[in-house]
Amino acid sequence: MKKLWTVLALVTMLAACSKDEVPLAPQSTPSLAAVNFFDALYNQRDLAVAEDFATGEAKELLEHYGSVSSVQRYVMSQYYDDVHLEVDESSVQPFQDSGDRTQLTMMFDGYHNGDHIEEIREIVLIEYKGKWYVQKILDKRYH
Secondary structure (H helix, E strand, O other), rough: HHHHHHHHHHHHHHHHHHHHHOOOOOOOOOHHHHHHHHHHHHHOHHHHHHHOEEEEHHHHHHHHHHHHHHHHHHHHOOOEEEEEEEEEEEEEEOOOOOOOOEEEEEEEEEEOOOEEEEEEEEEEEEEEEOEEEEEEEEOOOOO
């Protein structure tokens, strides 16, 4: 009887899982790669994880500065104690008419030392072997 309940429980769990519920891989889209990159920098505060989502110029910057705090200060010019990250999906577009590079706008909404701070940054991602990586963090347009 115990085996029957175990089998029924497994069948029920498998039936509950559909293709629509399968989570996307962290780098399967430019938006997911961008959010995961900045989540690693600001919420997880883990440079090694951020490096997994970066290539090219972005990865070189991370390696050069060597700490999350330095990247936040010198690359992003912004600290957050807590931040919500979102991609402006209407901004996602090919970068310089390239099929494997995409530019998008990342929106930051968070707090630092009790102050509410909203920020946007433009980034470029590149697709390599079916995965997306942050390639460049573009300079701010307005200060």
